[in-house]
Amino acid sequence: MTNPPAVGDRLLRALLPPASAETMTGDLLEEYRDTRVPAVGRRRADFWYARQVAGVFLRTYGWFVVPVILVLVIHDLFNTFRDPSGASYLDAAPVLVRLPLGTPGIGVGALLAAALYGTWRTQRWAGGVVATAGIFLVTWLFMALWWPATFYPFAQVQQHNPYWIQAWQWSTNRSHTNEPFLRWIFWDNVGGMIFFGMAMAVVSSACGIVGSTMYWAYRLLRRQDAA
Amino acid sequence: MADILGSFEQAVLLAIVRLDEDAYGRAILNEVARRLERDVAAGAVQATLDRLERKGLVRSRLGSGTPIRDGRARRFYAVQAEGLRALNDAKAAHASIWRGFSRSLKART
Numbered sequence: 001m002t003n004p005p006a007v008g009d010r011l012l013r014a015l016l017p018p019a020s021a022e023t024m025t026g027d028l029l030e031e032y033r034d035t036r037v038p039a040v041g042r043r044r045a046d047f048w049y050a051r052q053v054a055g056v057f058l059r060t061y062g063w064f065v066v067p068v069i070l071v072l073v074i075h076d077l078f079n080t081f082r083d084p085s086g087a088s089y090l091d092a093a094p095v096l097v098r099l100p101l102g103t104p105g106i107g108v109g110a111l112l113a114a115a116l117y118g119t120w121r122t123q124r125w126a127g128g129v130v131a132t133a134g135i136f137l138v139t140w141l142f143m144a145l146w147w148p149a150t151f152y153p154f155a156q157v158q159q160h161n162p163y164w165i166q167a168w169q170w171s172t173n174r175s176h177t178n179e180p181f182l183r184w185i186f187w188d189n190v191g192g193m194i195f196f197g198m199a200m201a202v203v204s205s206a207c208g209i210v211g212s213t214m215y216w217a218y219r220l221l222r223r224q225d226a227a
Numbered sequence: 228m229a230d231i232l233g234s235f236e237q238a239v240l241l242a243i244v245r246l247d248e249d250a251y252g253r254a255i256l257n258e259v260a261r262r263l264e265r266d267v268a269a270g271a272v273q274a275t276l277d278r279l280e281r282k283g284l285v286r287s288r289l290g291s292g293t294p295i296r297d298g299r300a301r302r303f304y305a306v307q308a309e310g311l312r313a314l315n316d317a318k319a320a321h322a323s324i325w326r327g328f329s330r331s332l333k334a335r336t
Contacts, residue, residue, distance in 0.1 A: 024273055026299025027252035033295050056270035
């Protein structure tokens with residue numbers, strides 16, 4: 001009998017509470033083999049299965065993805081639109097606004113909360129790690145669309161700001177290149193995306209491992225107290 | 228009158244009533260998709276079933292698996308008296324909203 005991708009089945013088990021993991025993976029397997037593969041073929045049935053897994057992830061962890069994406073978008077806006085002196089407009093904001101938006105606190109907090117929730121929900125260490133890995137993937141995909149979509153309008157504003165012009169001149173002088181502004185800022189964005197992807201992969205893995213381990217340590221302590 | 232059910236909750240509850248003894252995850256998913264005439268995510272149906280069970284509107288029990296699902300257990304659902312009451316309330320609310328409205332609805336151009 002045809003099987004859906006093994007990784008999809010494993011991910012689904014790491015996303016569902018123990019009470020539904022067996023029954024829901026069984027329901028999807030039955031639908032996959034009995035209806036989808038005969039009707040649309042294996043490749044499209046695999047795609048359907050992957051969509052079901054993604055749907056379960058977004059339904060469960062969508063609210064953890066939102067603050068991470070919001071922080072990154074706000075960060076990008078304040079990084080692009082600056083005072084001509086180079087100072088961030090965020091510097092003038094009250095400390096209660098500046099601190100959460102200017103530091104990665106909200107993003108890291110959301111990742112840790114997702115790891116704790118994922119481990120509690122699935123009662124599996126892998127549940128928390130899969131939660132943060134998924135948040136990383138969704139966020140990175142969003143930013144990989146956000147940056148190209150905003151590149152041109154943002155660059156139009158940036159090339160009229162003395163701060164960005166100075167940064168471009170400094171960079172091109174240092175590398176002895178004669179790059180035009182738009183080309184320089186494009187590669188600056190590409191570099192930023194690669195760096196952001198690597199940094200977020202590390203942070204989300206660390207948050208997943210720390211959050212899941214914290215939950216298991218808490219359970220162990222409670223069990224010892226009860227004994 | 229208890230909280231009025233959402234339309235998706237009504238679709239899921241009615242699917243359980245219609246399927247009777249055969250109301251398990253996959254059958255409910257297909258019945259809801261057929262009635263709503265669109266593809267429905269399994270996660271959405273599962274989340275709704277969990278919510279209805281928490282509210283005490285349905286009850287579930289585990290049943291045996293079959294070879295096509297590699298022997299994995301099936302969870303069968305049954306609507307409780309509270310669930311039937313909620314469905315009747317939703318039907319009455321629906322009828323009340325439309326009662327006496329006979330004009331045809333046309334968008335202004």
